[in-house]
Amino acid sequence: xxxxxxxxxxxxxxRDNPARDSCFRVxxxxxxxxxxxxxxDVGRREIVHRHMTNEITSLDIAADCxxxxxxxxxxxxxxxxxxxxxxxxxxxxxxxxxxxxxxxKGEFPITVFEWSITCALDNLAGRLTTQxxxxxxxxxxxxxxxxxxxxxxxxxxxxxxxxxxxxxxxQHVRFANRWIKRLAQRDPRVLMKVASAVRFLAMVNEKxxxxxxxxxxxxxxxxxxxARIPAVNVEDRRLAEFNDEEIHxxxxxxxxxxxxxxxxxx
Amino acid sequence: xxxxxxxxxxxxxxxRHVSITxxxxxxxxxPTTPEMEAKVMFGRHIWDFAQxxxxxxxxTFELRQPEHYTLRPADxxxxxxxxxxxxxxxxxxxxAIYDAVLPGLLERYRTYVKASDxxxxxxxxxxxxxIVRDLERQLSExxxxxxxLNIAGEAPAFAARERSIANIVSQRx
Numbered sequence: 001x002x003x004x005x006x007x008x009x010x011x012x013x014x015r016d017n018p019a020r021d022s023c024f025r026v027x028x029x030x031x032x033x034x035x036x037x038x039x040x041d042v043g044r045r046e047i048v049h050r051h052m053t054n055e056i057t058s059l060d061i062a063a064d065c066x067x068x069x070x071x072x073x074x075x076x077x078x079x080x081x082x083x084x085x086x087x088x089x090x091x092x093x094x095x096x097x098x099x100x101x102x103x104x105k106g107e108f109p110i111t112v113f114e115w116s117i118t119c120a121l122d123n124l125a126g127r128l129t130t131q132x133x134x135x136x137x138x139x140x141x142x143x144x145x146x147x148x149x150x151x152x153x154x155x156x157x158x159x160x161x162x163x164x165x166x167x168x169x170x171q172h173v174r175f176a177n178r179w180i181k182r183l184a185q186r187d188p189r190v191l192m193k194v195a196s197a198v199r200f201l202a203m204v205n206e207k208x209x210x211x212x213x214x215x216x217x218x219x220x221x222x223x224x225x226x227a228r229i230p231a232v233n234v235e236d237r238r239l240a241e242f243n244d245e246e247i248h249x250x251x252x253x254x255x256x257x258x259x260x261x262x263x264x265x266x
Numbered sequence: 267x268x269x270x271x272x273x274x275x276x277x278x279x280x281x282r283h284v285s286i287t288x289x290x291x292x293x294x295x296x297p298t299t300p301e302m303e304a305k306v307m308f309g310r311h312i313w314d315f316a317q318x319x320x321x322x323x324x325x326t327f328e329l330r331q332p333e334h335y336t337l338r339p340a341d342x343x344x345x346x347x348x349x350x351x352x353x354x355x356x357x358x359x360x361x362a363i364y365d366a367v368l369p370g371l372l373e374r375y376r377t378y379v380k381a382s383d384x385x386x387x388x389x390x391x392x393x394x395x396x397i398v399r400d401l402e403r404q405l406s407e408x409x410x411x412x413x414x415l416n417i418a419g420e421a422p423a424f425a426a427r428e429r430s431i432a433n434i435v436s437q438r439x
Contacts, residue, residue: 020302056305059305059306059309063293064297066290074334085309088308091309095302
């Protein structure tokens with residue numbers, strides 16, 4: 001594979017899939033995923049496998065941003081390069097955990113949706129908005145609750161792994177917040193690209209979101225998009241330099257289900 | 267001996283360009299390389315080369331040029347790196363970088379060190395000695411990757427071509 005092209009689904013132009021080991025089966029819809037309702041051994045393995053492959057996608061995205069925008073400010077390129085290293089370590093540590101659990105690469109279907117959306121955008125501000133500031137910030141909310149859930153299920157090892165990863169993700173969101181502001185201060189037209197990226201993400205999400213009542217391959221009932229908003233990880237969003245107004249807006253959208261700070265995030 | 271400040275700065279600025287080119291090449295390869303283990307190795311090495319470029323760029327500021335002053339290498343070497351970046355296939359990519367480009371680059375850094383005034387140019391040597399350690403580690407990690415993925419190594423023609431390029435340092439200022 002030399003270049004990765006684009007594909008059109010209805011009227012939406014997305015980026016075609018990045019390269020994956022042949023053992024992986026890439027799917028598009030949540031209904032094709034093997035996500036379990038319970039925290040059984042296989043359910044927890046699927047979670048770890050899914051997060052591992054999501055980190056591969058994050059690595060691909062950061063690397064592509066670094067290569068595709070050679071004229072970006074050097075300090076921003078350093079952040080992207082550092083993110084490449086962070087994401088590669090996340091893949092390694094989750095793969096290690098997966099094998100400890102008796103799992104293997106390709107055991108479950110995977111998605112590369114974040115790549116398909118983010119790398120369809122032709123500007124770095126838009127990509128930082130979509131991937132780092134929205135999707136990875138959302139992952140902070142998910143993982144913020146997930147590591148507690150794992151611990152409650154008696155899986156301290158997976159919980160520790162996820163908590164370590166979460167600390168790195170704060171910086172990925174934070175540098176995006178800082179650089180979007182900095183780029184917009186230099187050129188206010190950047191805000192148009194940010195707005196355009198936000199609209200694009202919302203439009204794609206709506207098009208591909210599963211409908212309430214649908215079930216996945218293993219029979220798990222899939223909730224609607226609105227019902228699946230995780231509890232907001234207020235502490236880490238604050239560390240990632242979301243301001244109070246932004247956090248309040250996210251809490252408002254989530255129905256004010258905020259994550260209570262019962263543990264430090266250090 | 268790399269006697270004067272201009273000579274040293276040209277070399278450092280050229281090494282910076284090379285570090286960035288290799289960083290960008292590996293970054294461009296990452297999404298189009300299927301093997302997870304190769305992507306993981308590339309991820310760390312991308313950061314290595316970014317740090318090399320950063321340190322070299324801070325050094326150019328100490329040698330009477332702007333921070334992050336960068337010089338395109340001599341034409342033949344520049345073309346060689348551009349051709350490397352177009353290589354397809356994981357085994358071929360790993361061979362090109364880790365059997366040809368990086369061993370050659372290591373030698374060039376070592377040559378610079380030997381030719382330098384160890385006291386006057388010590389700030390450059392401290393940076394380069396760290397880069398050399400990183401490159402040696404990278405070669406070891408690439409060898410481990412090849413064993414893990416059971417992919418063939420060695421790109422003798424490519425390595426020979428790299429060695430045939432006498433000078434990579436730009437004469438432009």
